[in-house]
Amino acid sequence: MNPVTRQEKLRRLVQTKSFSVVIIGAGINGAGVYRDCALQGLNVLLIDKSDFCSGASSAPSRMIHGGLRYLENGEFSLVKESLKERNLLLQNAPHYVKPLVTTIPLFYKFSGILNAVKTFLGFNAKPSARGSYVVKLGLLLYDFFTLKNQTLPKHNFDSEKKSKEKWPQLNKNIVCTATYHDAWVSYPERLCLEVIEDVESNENAIAINYLEFVKSAEESIVLRDLINDFDIKVSTKIVINASGPWIDFSNRKFNFESNLIGGTKGSHLVINNKELYKATKGNMIYYEAPGGRICILFPFMGNIIAGTTDIAVESPNVDCTNGEIKYILKSLSHVFPNIKISEKEIIFHYCGVRPLPKSDSQITGKISRSHQCIESESHDAQAYKIFSLVGGKWTTFRSFSEEVTNKILTELKLKRIVSTENKRIGGGKSFPITEAECIKFLKDLNIETKFSDAKLNLLFERYGTKLKSIIEYILLEDDAPLKSLGTYSIREIKFIMIYENVCHLDDVVIRRTSIAIKGECTKELIREISSIAKIIFGWSDEVTLLEADRCREILKNKHGVDI
Helix, strand or coil, X not given: CCCCCHHHHHHHHHHHCEEEEEEECCCHHHHHHHHHHHHCCCCEEEEECCCCCCCHHHCCCCEECCCHHHHHHCCHHHHHHHHHHHHHHHHXXXXXXXXXXXXXXXXXXXXXXXXXXXHHCCCCCCCCCCCHHHHHHHHHHHHHHCHHHCCCCCCEEEEHHHHHHHCCCCCCCCCEEEEEEEEEECCHHHHHHHHHHCCCCCCCEEEEECEEEEEEECCEEEEEECCXXXXXXXXXXXXXXXXXXXXXXXXXXXCCCCCCECCEEEEXXXXXXXXXXXXXXXXXXXXXXXXXXXXXXXXXXXXXXEECCCEECCCCCCCXXXXXXXXXXXXXXXXXXXXXXXXXXXXXXXXXXXXXXXXCCCCHHHCCCCEEEEEECCCCCCCCEEEEEEECCHHHHHHHHHHHHHHHHHHCCCCCCCCCCCCCCHHHCCCCCCHHHHHHHHHHHHHHHCCCHHHHHHHHHHHHHHHHHHHHHHCCCCCCECCCCCCCEHHHHHHHHHHCCCCCHHHHHHHHCCCCCCCCCCHHHHHHHHHHHHHHHCCCHHHHXXXXXXXXXXXXXXXXXXX
């Protein structure tokens, strides 16, 4: 296997210099448009000033969902679209997107009916407690929208008595519980990377991380390589501003002001509390915090993810605050009052800004989660058009990308040649669906590689069918587990560094693996991975120490992990 290195991509970029489409921002929407454009044969460049999927797209609730709550805002078309795309992701990325049984504890029967009527009539009603009748209506609509493609089971309600028997740790004031199915994503950052990698071999497509858009210059745009510190000028016909909460900041570099984004901040906690983990019984608990904010908690890789906040912010550079931590923990005590959770049990936290449209609404939950592709007019006479991608969410990235790509094709007077609707992603290709198929797939690999069942299961969970490429690389030389974390091997980490566009240690620890979010970072691990990177990238002793320090600082300041 010959890796397409970042240096090789830079060489191609300098040689090409002219593109049909340049996409600024390699979050999931930018990555989706990049993949779709490349599949249509367009000459396309994707850049990001940081790592791939390191901004808002790296901080989701990890739900792939239809948006039950959006029904309150009358966004029926968004819910229909989201449910369709949820089902497609279950089909196209089955290695990372899996069904999630979701339970709603309900404390009232009739509450929320008046609010629902007001919203339906177009009035801006303040949030109030949702009763069982309102939730029942929402779930009936949820099921109705998927009648033609009933991928997941329909909802059901449990009585007060049955709910208390089933969920003994839940708040005793519940009157019933509702259970329905949505989905979750285990490795969002890896899924985004695989969307990009799907067209990596296309000669017409280049994706480079740590490449910053600096300014507009006459008929070109200037990019700066933040790793090697040099500038590159490229020309293009269309610019897609997919920089999420940074959209207005990016537009200023095109010498015009826009006021498109009114983002809200969402923080999540990863909690290591065995009693809380056991109390969920494997389900996500979708509950209402005091004040009406919808929150979630669900089992995630042996821990619990809990969140989220929804706070209007001016700047996209945000961190999870002590106030948010206390808010989330307090909300958990409302739904599971007898389970004591200490701040010391928080092993990781993360925070991102939703790139929502600018809104006058005083209630952040009322701001639409839909998406728009807005043509921006620069004050300069430029040779290219600029389109800004506002809103959107993980679940609908494919349909949003399709919408944007169709607009690009129209501008270029071209026709779509490939649909992404049923196109598998990365390690979801040739994925064995049934349990029997999975057993056979892994058994055949066991015979072929002599890897233990435990190791194969772990690699399969992490990479889907892409594990074949990783195993092929591992078998080229002797391998051994990391001394600091035996669930990863030296050759596995080397593969990630060489083949997956890694530039910094935090790319590996936070985004290419689950090491950080599972609370597995230690001083010894950072030291060991640093020593591997030193060999792979030819770093000096000084650079290696700086990289280790950088990684520790990011973990501490952004994720509350002090090692």
